[in-house]
Amino acid sequence: MxxxxxxxxxxxxxxxxxxxxxxxxxxxxxxxxxxxxxxxxxxxxxxxxxxxxxxxxxxxxIGELQIVKKKADRDKTVKYLFLLEDKNVVESVFMKYGYGNSVCLSSQVGCKMGCVFCASTIGGCIRNLKKWEIFDQLIQIQNDLGEKHRITHLVIMGSGEPLENYNEVIGALRLIHEGKNISFRRMTLSTCGIIPGIERLARENLPITLSVSLHAPTDELRNRLMPINKIYPISPLIKACKYYINITKRRITFEYALIKGINDSPKEARLLAKILKNLLCHVNLININPVKERGFEQPDKKSVQTFKKILEKEGINVTLRRKLGIGIDAGCGQLRRRYLD
Ligand code: SF4
CATH class of the missing domain: 1.10.150.530 (DNA polymerase; domain 1)
Incomplete structure (x- = not known):
């Protein structure tokens, strides 16, 4: 038996x-x-x-993930590589912020979404993680670092598209809430824009934060950066986001990774402002982690500031995400890639 x-x-x-x-x-x-x-x-x-x-x-x-690699950076970011029972590996990151300690968890082994700036997708999606495997990333990190570094927040933003593994991810969030006493309001789920998943999540009645990776203000550019846009283009995606906001009354975060010479010009900033105007949202500008395999570079400081100012002038709430762990391959999927190479 x-x-x-x-x-x-x-x-x-x-x-x-x-x-x-x-x-x-x-x-x-x-x-x-x-x-x-x-x-x-x-x-x-x-x-x-x-x-x-x-x-x-x-x-x-009681199943357990094994820590096979751990890398700490000077900014106290700690990156973990976990070995699963079937010998696959996934990664998670611990980050220290002014408001608390956060972990970034993976939801799948690899990812099939094909975003061009992301290392997790290079080998495709191997399989969905079970809810206990998502839950255990947090348990193992907490145990490894001890209660002195109590985890207060989490984001599902590691490898994988969480809305493609909906039941296991939501099950894991409920377990973490029940077992580790982390409030749903301190949890963020990040998607590349799976419209049916966003609509389903709207009806789930969970007060988590939804974060949508946009990264481009036109379909032409977004098709190039994020192939999922060919299935779920910007206009219906924004419509789904409005539906989410209407039902949950919660603000959505839009992620926008600035890539030098690709999506970081004032023209793109103005187009982005037009799409998001009057939406209950927040824009997170990210200085992209360079991905060796893709040849992407970070924009210079001046163009980042210009981009930010254009959005702010249009009344859009913007933050520049503090770049953590750049020295330890904290870009999504990069530690796993190095392990597999
Ligand atoms: S950014 Fe997220 S959705 Fe896109 S390929 Fe990477 S893991 Fe998948």
Whole structure:
């Protein structure tokens, strides 16, 4: 008989499992607490009776990702590469901000979306991550760094398109909320613009932040940078974003990675302002992490400031994302690439 993996189960699901095995249901909360603390050995669950531990050892296990690489940068960004049970690898990043500590988690092994500035997509999408594998990235990082670096925020912005793995991602967010006490308002899900997923998320009734990677103000340019635009072009995408805002009353973040000579001119800034005018939104300008394989460079400081000012003049809320971990391959998918090369 195959053992059942308890990591990834809610308290209610663990309750059902132990009740079926004639154990008292209140034990489920204790087991869940141990799992969330990163304990995977039943013998260490000292508040459980011996018989229960024995039953658990016979019928269940607690899955764990293994840290195979860890790189820390001077700005206290820490990048992790995790080995999965099937020998695939995914990466996650820990970042320190003024408002707290955040982790960036992966949702798939690789990605099939083909964004040209992204290293994660180079080998395509291998598979979706299970909700426990998404949850465990956070557990392992928290355990590795200790409570002194308590994780307060998270973004699903590592490798993968989260809305292509909808159920597992939403399941993981609910588990993290239940098990690690991180409020939904401190969670961000980043998409390249999967319209049906955005509409579904609008109806999910989860007060998380939606972040949409736009990166270009015209279909012609966006088709070149993000092939998903051929399926979900800008106009219907913005319509879906309006639907999301109407239902959730929440502000959307638009990500715009500035690439030298490609999408960073004042003309593009004006076009972007036109698209986003009067939308309840925020624009995050990102100085792109150079991707060796693609030959993209960062724009100079002056063009970044000009771009920002044009948006601000049109009343659009803009921030320039603090560039973290550039020295440690913190661009999406880059550590994994180096490991695979
Ligand atoms: S940027 Fe995101 S959606 Fe685009 S290829 Fe990379 S991981 Fe996929």
């Amino acid at each position: 195959d053992k059942i993996n308890l990591k990834g189960m809610t308290i209610k699901e663990i309750k059902d499992f132990i009740e079926q095995n004639k154990e008292k249901s209140f034990r489920a909360e204790q087991i869940f607490e141990w799992i969330c603390k990163g304990v995977s050995n039943f013998d260490l669950m000292t508040n459980l009776p011996k018989d229960l531990r024995l039953m658990l050892k016979q019928k269940a296990y």
